[in-house]
Amino acid sequence: MAKPRVLVLGGNFAGLAAAQEIRRLAQDQVEIAVMDKKPYLLFVPNIGLEVLADRDPAASLLMLTPPILHEDDIAFIPGEVKEIDVDRQTVSFVPSERPGAPSQETSYDYLVVALGARLAYDQIEGFAEHGHSVSDTYLGNRLRHYLYHEYRGGPIAIGSARFHQGTMTQDLIPTAEAACEGPPVETALSLGSWLQKRKLGGPQQITLFTPAEVIAEDAGKPVVDALLKLAGEMGYQYWNHTIDVVRLTAEGIEFADGRTLEAELKIIFPDWVPHPFMQGLPISDDRGFVLTDRTMRHPKYRNVLAAGDAAALTVPKLGWLAHLGADVVARQIAADVGRLDPEEATLPFRPSVNCIGDMGEHQAFYINSDAWWGGEKAVLRVGRMPYLMKKQYKDLFFRTHGKVPNWGMPLAEFLIEHLS
Numbered sequence: 504m505a506k507p508r509v510l511v512l513g514g515n516f517a518g519l520a521a522a523q524e525i526r527r528l529a530q531d532q533v534e535i536a537v538m539d540k541k542p543y544l545l546f547v548p549n550i551g552l553e554v555l556a557d558r559d560p561a562a563s564l565l566m567l568t569p570p571i572l573h574e575d576d577i578a579f580i581p582g583e584v585k586e587i588d589v590d591r592q593t594v595s596f597v598p599s600e601r602p603g604a605p606s607q608e609t610s611y612d613y614l615v616v617a618l619g620a621r622l623a624y625d626q627i628e629g630f631a632e633h634g635h636s637v638s639d640t641y642l643g644n645r646l647r648h649y650l651y652h653e654y655r656g657g658p659i660a661i662g663s664a665r666f667h668q669g670t671m672t673q674d675l676i677p678t679a680e681a682a683c684e685g686p687p688v689e690t691a692l693s694l695g696s697w698l699q700k701r702k703l704g705g706p707q708q709i710t711l712f713t714p715a716e717v718i719a720e721d722a723g724k725p726v727v728d729a730l731l732k733l734a735g736e737m738g739y740q741y742w743n744h745t746i747d748v749v750r751l752t753a754e755g756i757e758f759a760d761g762r763t764l765e766a767e768l769k770i771i772f773p774d775w776v777p778h779p780f781m782q783g784l785p786i787s788d789d790r791g792f793v794l795t796d797r798t799m800r801h802p803k804y805r806n807v808l809a810a811g812d813a814a815a816l817t818v819p820k821l822g823w824l825a826h827l828g829a830d831v832v833a834r835q836i837a838a839d840v841g842r843l844d845p846e847e848a849t850l851p852f853r854p855s856v857n858c859i860g861d862m863g864e865h866q867a868f869y870i871n872s873d874a875w876w877g878g879e880k881a882v883l884r885v886g887r888m889p890y891l892m893k894k895q896y897k898d899l900f901f902r903t904h905g906k907v908p909n910w911g912m913p914l915a916e917f918l919i920e921h922l923s
Protein backbone atom coordinates (compact mmCIF):
# COMPACT_ATOMS: atom_id res chain seq x y z
CA MET A 504 0.00 0.00 0.00
CA ALA A 505 1.16 3.55 -0.75
CA LYS A 506 2.34 5.43 2.30
CA PRO A 507 0.34 8.49 3.40
CA ARG A 508 1.74 11.60 1.73
CA VAL A 509 2.46 14.52 4.10
CA LEU A 510 2.74 17.85 2.30
CA VAL A 511 4.31 20.62 4.39
CA LEU A 512 3.72 24.12 3.00
CA GLY A 513 6.56 26.47 4.03
CA GLY A 514 10.13 25.53 4.86
CA ASN A 515 11.27 28.10 7.39
CA PHE A 516 11.22 27.55 11.18
CA ALA A 517 7.81 25.87 11.47
CA GLY A 518 7.92 23.92 8.20
CA LEU A 519 11.47 22.61 8.56
CA ALA A 520 10.93 21.61 12.20
CA ALA A 521 7.61 19.91 11.43
CA ALA A 522 9.01 17.93 8.48
CA GLN A 523 12.09 16.77 10.42
CA GLU A 524 10.13 15.86 13.53
CA ILE A 525 7.48 13.98 11.50
CA ARG A 526 10.27 11.95 9.90
CA ARG A 527 11.87 11.26 13.31
CA LEU A 528 8.63 10.12 14.95
CA ALA A 529 6.70 8.57 12.05
CA GLN A 530 9.90 7.07 10.60
CA ASP A 531 9.37 5.35 7.25
CA GLN A 532 5.59 5.18 7.56
CA VAL A 533 5.02 8.39 5.59
CA GLU A 534 6.21 10.10 2.44
CA ILE A 535 7.07 13.76 3.15
CA ALA A 536 7.47 16.76 0.83
CA VAL A 537 8.15 20.40 1.77
CA MET A 538 7.07 23.14 -0.62
CA ASP A 539 8.55 26.63 -0.40
CA LYS A 540 9.05 29.40 -2.94
CA LYS A 541 12.67 29.77 -1.80
CA PRO A 542 15.18 27.00 -1.09
CA TYR A 543 16.62 28.42 2.12
CA LEU A 544 15.76 29.21 5.73
CA LEU A 545 16.19 32.80 6.85
CA PHE A 546 17.27 33.05 10.49
CA VAL A 547 15.19 36.18 11.13
CA PRO A 548 15.89 36.80 14.86
CA ASN A 549 19.57 37.66 14.30
CA ILE A 550 19.15 40.21 11.47
CA GLY A 551 19.30 43.16 13.89
CA LEU A 552 22.58 41.89 15.42
CA GLU A 553 24.19 41.72 11.97
CA VAL A 554 22.89 45.16 10.96
CA LEU A 555 24.34 46.92 13.99
CA ALA A 556 27.65 45.11 13.52
CA ASP A 557 27.70 46.47 9.91
CA ARG A 558 27.59 42.95 8.44
CA ASP A 559 25.37 41.80 5.57
CA PRO A 560 22.73 39.50 7.17
CA ALA A 561 22.39 37.64 3.84
CA ALA A 562 25.99 36.48 4.20
CA SER A 563 25.47 34.62 7.46
CA LEU A 564 21.77 33.98 8.13
CA LEU A 565 20.64 31.85 5.16
CA MET A 566 20.67 28.05 5.37
CA LEU A 567 20.06 26.03 2.20
CA THR A 568 17.18 23.63 2.93
CA PRO A 569 16.87 21.04 0.09
CA PRO A 570 20.11 19.16 0.94
CA ILE A 571 19.18 19.20 4.64
CA LEU A 572 15.73 17.78 3.88
CA HIS A 573 17.33 15.22 1.59
CA GLU A 574 19.30 13.82 4.57
CA ASP A 575 15.94 12.72 6.01
CA ASP A 576 14.46 11.50 2.74
CA ILE A 577 12.17 14.52 2.54
CA ALA A 578 11.49 15.91 -0.93
CA PHE A 579 11.71 19.65 -1.60
CA ILE A 580 9.32 21.24 -4.11
CA PRO A 581 10.34 24.74 -5.19
CA GLY A 582 6.90 26.25 -5.64
CA GLU A 583 4.76 29.22 -4.77
CA VAL A 584 1.44 28.08 -3.31
CA LYS A 585 -1.52 29.66 -5.06
CA GLU A 586 -4.55 27.71 -3.86
CA ILE A 587 -5.50 25.05 -1.34
CA ASP A 588 -8.56 22.85 -1.94
CA VAL A 589 -9.23 20.97 1.29
CA ASP A 590 -12.18 19.03 -0.12
CA ARG A 591 -10.20 17.63 -3.05
CA GLN A 592 -7.01 17.48 -0.89
CA THR A 593 -4.96 19.33 -3.50
CA VAL A 594 -2.61 22.32 -3.62
CA SER A 595 -2.07 24.44 -6.75
CA PHE A 596 1.33 26.04 -7.11
CA VAL A 597 3.67 27.65 -9.61
CA PRO A 598 7.20 26.21 -9.72
CA SER A 599 9.36 29.07 -8.47
CA GLU A 600 12.83 28.45 -9.92
CA ARG A 601 12.20 30.13 -13.29
CA PRO A 602 9.62 32.66 -14.34
CA GLY A 603 7.12 31.42 -16.91
CA ALA A 604 6.37 28.04 -15.33
CA PRO A 605 2.78 26.83 -15.72
CA SER A 606 0.59 26.18 -12.71
CA GLN A 607 0.77 22.67 -11.24
CA GLU A 608 -1.30 20.64 -8.80
CA THR A 609 -0.26 18.13 -6.16
CA SER A 610 -2.27 16.08 -3.69
CA TYR A 611 -1.84 15.10 -0.05
CA ASP A 612 -3.15 12.84 2.67
CA TYR A 613 -1.95 15.21 5.41
CA LEU A 614 -1.44 18.93 4.91
CA VAL A 615 0.75 20.95 7.31
CA VAL A 616 0.34 24.69 6.74
CA ALA A 617 3.52 26.49 7.85
CA LEU A 618 3.45 29.41 5.42
CA GLY A 619 4.02 32.17 7.97
CA ALA A 620 2.29 35.50 7.32
CA ARG A 621 2.69 38.61 5.17
CA LEU A 622 4.43 41.44 6.98
CA ALA A 623 2.14 44.17 5.66
CA TYR A 624 4.52 47.11 5.23
CA ASP A 625 2.60 47.88 2.04
CA GLN A 626 -0.43 48.82 4.16
CA ILE A 627 1.48 51.64 5.89
CA GLU A 628 1.34 54.90 3.97
CA GLY A 629 4.82 56.38 3.59
CA PHE A 630 6.72 53.25 4.67
CA ALA A 631 8.34 52.77 1.26
CA GLU A 632 9.91 56.27 1.37
CA HIS A 633 10.39 56.87 5.09
CA GLY A 634 10.27 53.55 6.93
CA HIS A 635 12.89 51.04 8.06
CA SER A 636 12.86 47.58 9.63
CA VAL A 637 14.91 44.45 10.33
CA SER A 638 12.61 41.59 9.31
CA ASP A 639 14.43 40.53 6.13
CA THR A 640 17.87 40.90 4.61
CA TYR A 641 16.79 43.62 2.16
CA LEU A 642 15.34 45.85 4.88
CA GLY A 643 18.23 44.96 7.17
CA ASN A 644 20.80 46.11 4.63
CA ARG A 645 18.78 49.24 3.89
CA LEU A 646 18.80 50.14 7.60
CA ARG A 647 22.51 49.28 7.87
CA HIS A 648 23.28 51.70 5.05
CA TYR A 649 21.17 54.41 6.66
CA LEU A 650 22.77 54.01 10.08
CA TYR A 651 26.34 53.90 8.81
CA HIS A 652 26.08 56.50 6.03
CA GLU A 653 23.06 58.77 6.36
CA TYR A 654 21.95 59.02 9.98
CA ARG A 655 22.09 62.66 11.12
CA GLY A 656 21.74 62.07 14.88
CA GLY A 657 18.00 62.89 15.05
CA PRO A 658 15.23 61.28 17.11
CA ILE A 659 14.40 57.62 16.50
CA ALA A 660 10.97 55.96 16.82
CA ILE A 661 10.63 52.18 17.12
CA GLY A 662 7.39 50.23 17.45
CA SER A 663 4.52 48.28 15.94
CA ALA A 664 1.45 48.86 13.85
CA ARG A 665 -1.72 47.23 15.14
CA PHE A 666 -2.17 43.48 14.76
CA HIS A 667 -5.63 42.22 13.77
CA GLN A 668 -6.10 38.86 15.43
CA GLY A 669 -9.02 36.61 14.45
CA THR A 670 -11.91 36.22 16.86
CA MET A 671 -12.43 32.46 16.59
CA THR A 672 -9.78 31.41 19.13
CA GLN A 673 -10.86 33.75 21.91
CA ASP A 674 -11.81 30.82 24.15
CA LEU A 675 -8.28 29.38 23.82
CA ILE A 676 -5.89 32.35 23.89
CA PRO A 677 -5.93 36.05 24.86
CA THR A 678 -6.13 38.77 22.20
CA ALA A 679 -3.01 40.75 21.29
CA GLU A 680 -2.83 44.20 19.74
CA ALA A 681 0.70 43.78 18.38
CA ALA A 682 1.93 40.65 16.59
CA CYS A 683 5.41 40.34 18.07
CA GLU A 684 6.94 43.02 20.31
CA GLY A 685 10.18 41.32 21.31
CA PRO A 686 11.82 42.68 18.12
CA PRO A 687 10.95 46.38 18.73
CA VAL A 688 12.13 46.13 22.35
CA GLU A 689 15.34 44.40 21.27
CA THR A 690 15.96 46.88 18.46
CA ALA A 691 15.51 49.85 20.81
CA LEU A 692 17.78 48.47 23.55
CA SER A 693 20.56 47.46 21.16
CA LEU A 694 20.36 50.65 19.08
CA GLY A 695 20.62 52.80 22.23
CA SER A 696 23.88 51.09 23.07
CA TRP A 697 25.07 51.41 19.43
CA LEU A 698 24.44 55.19 19.53
CA GLN A 699 26.42 55.54 22.76
CA LYS A 700 29.33 53.50 21.47
CA ARG A 701 29.56 55.62 18.32
CA LYS A 702 29.12 58.85 20.30
CA LEU A 703 25.95 59.68 18.37
CA GLY A 704 23.79 60.04 21.48
CA GLY A 705 22.01 57.27 23.35
CA PRO A 706 18.70 55.87 24.62
CA GLN A 707 17.29 59.35 25.32
CA GLN A 708 16.74 59.99 21.61
CA ILE A 709 14.77 56.74 21.15
CA THR A 710 11.01 56.49 21.66
CA LEU A 711 9.58 52.99 21.90
CA PHE A 712 5.87 52.89 21.07
CA THR A 713 3.08 50.31 21.10
CA PRO A 714 -0.52 50.22 19.85
CA ALA A 715 -1.46 48.33 23.04
CA GLU A 716 -1.96 49.39 26.65
CA VAL A 717 1.51 47.99 27.45
CA ILE A 718 4.33 46.88 25.20
CA ALA A 719 5.13 43.14 24.94
CA GLU A 720 2.10 42.35 27.13
CA ASP A 721 2.40 38.66 26.18
CA ALA A 722 5.57 38.48 28.32
CA GLY A 723 3.32 38.90 31.39
CA LYS A 724 2.91 41.87 33.71
CA PRO A 725 5.82 41.23 36.13
CA VAL A 726 8.28 40.93 33.23
CA VAL A 727 6.95 43.98 31.38
CA ASP A 728 6.98 46.13 34.54
CA ALA A 729 10.62 45.21 35.18
CA LEU A 730 11.60 45.76 31.54
CA LEU A 731 9.91 49.17 31.37
CA LYS A 732 11.55 50.25 34.64
CA LEU A 733 14.94 49.25 33.27
CA ALA A 734 14.36 51.05 29.94
CA GLY A 735 13.08 54.19 31.73
CA GLU A 736 16.19 54.30 33.94
CA MET A 737 18.36 54.01 30.85
CA GLY A 738 16.65 57.08 29.36
CA TYR A 739 14.28 55.60 26.75
CA GLN A 740 11.02 57.43 26.00
CA TYR A 741 7.87 55.31 25.90
CA TRP A 742 4.49 55.92 24.21
CA ASN A 743 1.70 53.41 24.74
CA HIS A 744 -1.79 53.06 23.30
CA THR A 745 -0.98 54.68 19.96
CA ILE A 746 -3.77 52.45 18.50
CA ASP A 747 -2.13 52.12 15.07
CA VAL A 748 0.36 53.70 12.69
CA VAL A 749 -1.53 55.85 10.20
CA ARG A 750 1.25 57.42 8.14
CA LEU A 751 5.01 57.90 8.00
CA THR A 752 6.40 61.21 6.76
CA ALA A 753 9.91 62.62 6.50
CA GLU A 754 9.30 64.34 9.86
CA GLY A 755 7.80 61.50 11.87
CA ILE A 756 4.86 59.16 12.54
CA GLU A 757 1.16 59.96 12.71
CA PHE A 758 -0.78 57.64 14.99
CA ALA A 759 -4.45 56.63 15.03
CA ASP A 760 -4.88 58.24 18.48
CA GLY A 761 -4.18 61.65 16.88
CA ARG A 762 -0.65 62.12 18.20
CA THR A 763 2.41 62.73 16.02
CA LEU A 764 5.89 61.61 17.00
CA GLU A 765 8.85 63.48 15.55
CA ALA A 766 11.48 61.07 14.22
CA GLU A 767 14.31 61.14 11.71
CA LEU A 768 14.55 57.33 11.73
CA LYS A 769 11.35 55.25 11.91
CA ILE A 770 11.81 51.50 12.57
CA ILE A 771 8.44 49.82 12.17
CA PHE A 772 7.03 46.31 12.74
CA PRO A 773 3.83 46.05 10.67
CA ASP A 774 0.64 44.03 10.95
CA TRP A 775 1.16 40.26 10.41
CA VAL A 776 -1.51 39.47 7.78
CA PRO A 777 -2.46 36.03 6.39
CA HIS A 778 -1.66 35.36 2.72
CA PRO A 779 -4.57 36.41 0.47
CA PHE A 780 -5.19 32.83 -0.76
CA MET A 781 -5.72 31.70 2.86
CA GLN A 782 -8.62 34.09 3.40
CA GLY A 783 -12.10 32.58 3.16
CA LEU A 784 -10.90 28.94 3.10
CA PRO A 785 -12.94 26.41 5.12
CA ILE A 786 -9.83 25.84 7.29
CA SER A 787 -9.22 29.54 8.04
CA ASP A 788 -10.45 31.78 10.83
CA ASP A 789 -12.14 35.13 10.15
CA ARG A 790 -8.75 36.71 9.30
CA GLY A 791 -7.18 33.89 7.28
CA PHE A 792 -5.03 32.18 9.92
CA VAL A 793 -5.50 28.42 10.10
CA LEU A 794 -8.00 27.50 12.77
CA THR A 795 -6.94 24.57 14.96
CA ASP A 796 -7.60 23.06 18.33
CA ARG A 797 -4.73 22.57 20.79
CA THR A 798 -3.57 19.51 18.86
CA MET A 799 -2.87 21.91 15.97
CA ARG A 800 -5.45 20.10 13.81
CA HIS A 801 -8.39 21.77 12.16
CA PRO A 802 -11.55 20.87 14.13
CA LYS A 803 -13.34 19.53 11.02
CA TYR A 804 -10.62 18.80 8.44
CA ARG A 805 -8.58 16.55 10.76
CA ASN A 806 -5.92 15.88 8.10
CA VAL A 807 -5.08 19.60 7.97
CA LEU A 808 -2.64 20.80 10.64
CA ALA A 809 -0.83 24.10 11.12
CA ALA A 810 2.27 25.45 12.88
CA GLY A 811 4.07 28.75 13.21
CA ASP A 812 2.86 32.21 12.25
CA ALA A 813 0.21 30.79 9.88
CA ALA A 814 -1.70 29.19 12.78
CA ALA A 815 -4.43 31.14 14.54
CA LEU A 816 -3.26 29.78 17.92
CA THR A 817 0.26 31.14 17.42
CA VAL A 818 0.05 34.49 19.16
CA PRO A 819 2.41 36.25 19.57
CA LYS A 820 4.00 35.38 16.23
CA LEU A 821 7.16 33.84 17.66
CA GLY A 822 9.71 31.36 16.27
CA TRP A 823 9.66 29.65 19.66
CA LEU A 824 5.93 28.98 19.30
CA ALA A 825 6.53 27.76 15.72
CA HIS A 826 8.86 25.15 17.18
CA LEU A 827 6.35 24.08 19.88
CA GLY A 828 3.55 23.88 17.31
CA ALA A 829 5.68 21.79 14.93
CA ASP A 830 6.32 19.26 17.72
CA VAL A 831 2.59 18.88 18.37
CA VAL A 832 1.90 18.42 14.63
CA ALA A 833 4.56 15.71 14.34
CA ARG A 834 3.22 13.78 17.33
CA GLN A 835 -0.29 13.83 15.89
CA ILE A 836 0.77 12.39 12.53
CA ALA A 837 3.09 9.84 14.13
CA ALA A 838 0.21 8.56 16.28
CA ASP A 839 -2.10 8.32 13.26
CA VAL A 840 0.37 6.06 11.45
CA GLY A 841 0.86 3.91 14.54
CA ARG A 842 4.35 5.04 15.49
CA LEU A 843 3.47 6.85 18.70
CA ASP A 844 1.29 6.01 21.64
CA PRO A 845 -1.86 8.16 21.20
CA GLU A 846 -1.58 9.33 24.81
CA GLU A 847 1.88 10.74 24.20
CA ALA A 848 0.64 12.27 20.97
CA THR A 849 -2.14 14.24 22.56
CA LEU A 850 0.18 16.42 24.64
CA PRO A 851 -1.44 19.70 23.60
CA PHE A 852 0.08 22.99 22.47
CA ARG A 853 1.10 24.89 25.65
CA PRO A 854 2.28 28.33 24.60
CA SER A 855 4.85 30.45 26.40
CA VAL A 856 7.20 33.29 25.53
CA ASN A 857 10.82 32.24 25.42
CA CYS A 858 13.08 34.80 23.82
CA ILE A 859 16.46 36.44 24.03
CA GLY A 860 17.04 40.04 22.90
CA ASP A 861 20.33 41.76 22.19
CA MET A 862 21.07 44.92 24.24
CA GLY A 863 24.48 45.74 22.75
CA GLU A 864 27.83 45.65 24.59
CA HIS A 865 27.60 41.83 24.86
CA GLN A 866 24.48 42.05 27.04
CA ALA A 867 21.04 40.61 26.34
CA PHE A 868 17.68 40.17 28.06
CA TYR A 869 16.04 36.78 28.41
CA ILE A 870 12.31 36.24 28.95
CA ASN A 871 10.67 32.94 29.86
CA SER A 872 7.02 33.41 30.74
CA ASP A 873 3.61 31.84 30.43
CA ALA A 874 1.88 34.43 32.60
CA TRP A 875 -0.16 35.84 29.67
CA TRP A 876 -1.83 32.44 29.25
CA GLY A 877 -2.54 32.17 32.98
CA GLY A 878 0.65 30.30 33.99
CA GLU A 879 2.98 30.94 36.93
CA LYS A 880 6.27 31.43 35.12
CA ALA A 881 7.58 34.98 34.58
CA VAL A 882 11.37 35.11 34.38
CA LEU A 883 13.41 38.11 33.18
CA ARG A 884 17.22 38.05 33.26
CA VAL A 885 19.69 40.56 31.87
CA GLY A 886 23.37 39.85 31.37
CA ARG A 887 26.20 38.35 29.33
CA MET A 888 24.97 34.75 29.52
CA PRO A 889 21.79 35.40 27.49
CA TYR A 890 23.90 37.23 24.89
CA LEU A 891 26.25 34.25 24.54
CA MET A 892 23.23 31.98 24.23
CA LYS A 893 21.68 34.12 21.49
CA LYS A 894 24.87 33.93 19.42
CA GLN A 895 25.46 30.27 20.19
CA TYR A 896 21.90 29.23 19.39
CA LYS A 897 22.16 30.39 15.78
CA ASP A 898 25.49 28.56 15.32
CA LEU A 899 24.07 25.41 16.93
CA PHE A 900 20.96 25.63 14.72
CA PHE A 901 23.06 25.85 11.54
CA ARG A 902 25.55 23.18 12.67
CA THR A 903 22.80 20.70 13.50
CA HIS A 904 20.79 21.59 10.35
CA GLY A 905 17.93 22.83 12.51
CA LYS A 906 17.93 19.83 14.84
CA VAL A 907 19.03 21.54 18.04
CA PRO A 908 19.31 18.66 20.53
CA ASN A 909 16.47 18.29 23.01
CA TRP A 910 18.67 19.31 25.89
CA GLY A 911 19.58 22.54 24.06
CA MET A 912 16.70 24.64 25.28
CA PRO A 913 16.39 23.30 28.87
CA LEU A 914 20.16 23.65 29.29
CA ALA A 915 20.07 27.22 27.97
CA GLU A 916 17.20 28.02 30.34
CA PHE A 917 19.05 26.47 33.27
CA LEU A 918 22.28 28.35 32.56
CA ILE A 919 20.54 31.67 32.08
CA GLU A 920 18.11 31.38 34.96
CA HIS A 921 20.68 30.13 37.46
CA LEU A 922 23.95 31.73 36.37
CA SER A 923 22.93 35.19 35.11
Ligand SMILES: Cc1cc2nc3c(=O)[nH]c(=O)nc-3n(C[C@H](O)[C@H](O)[C@H](O)COP(=O)(O)OP(=O)(O)OC[C@H]3O[C@@H](n4cnc5c(N)ncnc54)[C@H](O)[C@@H]3O)c2cc1C
Binds near residue numbers: 859
Ligand atom coordinates in the same frame (compact mmCIF):
# COMPACT_ATOMS: atom_id res chain seq x y z
C1 LIG B 1 12.78 41.20 13.30
C2 LIG B 1 12.21 39.96 13.90
C3 LIG B 1 12.85 39.36 14.98
C4 LIG B 1 12.33 38.20 15.55
N1 LIG B 1 12.95 37.68 16.64
C5 LIG B 1 12.47 36.55 17.19
C6 LIG B 1 13.12 35.96 18.31
O1 LIG B 1 14.13 36.47 18.82
N2 LIG B 1 12.62 34.81 18.80
C7 LIG B 1 11.51 34.21 18.26
O2 LIG B 1 11.09 33.16 18.76
N3 LIG B 1 10.86 34.75 17.20
C8 LIG B 1 11.31 35.90 16.66
N4 LIG B 1 10.67 36.45 15.59
C9 LIG B 1 9.48 35.78 15.02
C10 LIG B 1 9.90 34.64 14.07
O3 LIG B 1 10.78 35.12 13.09
C11 LIG B 1 8.66 34.06 13.40
O4 LIG B 1 7.72 33.73 14.37
C12 LIG B 1 9.05 32.81 12.63
O5 LIG B 1 9.88 33.14 11.55
C13 LIG B 1 7.81 32.07 12.15
O6 LIG B 1 8.21 30.93 11.45
P1 LIG B 1 7.25 30.29 10.33
O7 LIG B 1 8.03 29.18 9.76
O8 LIG B 1 5.92 30.08 10.88
O9 LIG B 1 7.08 31.47 9.25
P2 LIG B 1 8.17 32.16 8.34
O10 LIG B 1 9.47 32.24 9.03
O11 LIG B 1 7.54 33.44 7.89
O12 LIG B 1 8.30 31.17 7.11
C14 LIG B 1 7.28 31.00 6.17
C15 LIG B 1 7.85 30.25 4.98
O13 LIG B 1 6.79 30.07 4.03
C16 LIG B 1 7.26 30.42 2.74
N5 LIG B 1 6.11 30.93 1.97
C17 LIG B 1 5.33 31.99 2.22
N6 LIG B 1 4.37 32.11 1.30
C18 LIG B 1 4.55 31.10 0.43
C19 LIG B 1 3.87 30.66 -0.75
N7 LIG B 1 2.79 31.29 -1.21
N8 LIG B 1 4.34 29.58 -1.39
C20 LIG B 1 5.43 28.90 -0.94
N9 LIG B 1 6.11 29.27 0.17
C21 LIG B 1 5.67 30.35 0.84
C22 LIG B 1 8.29 31.50 2.96
O14 LIG B 1 9.18 31.56 1.86
C23 LIG B 1 8.95 31.03 4.26
O15 LIG B 1 10.05 30.19 4.02
C24 LIG B 1 11.15 37.63 15.01
C25 LIG B 1 10.51 38.21 13.91
C26 LIG B 1 11.02 39.38 13.37
C27 LIG B 1 10.33 39.99 12.19
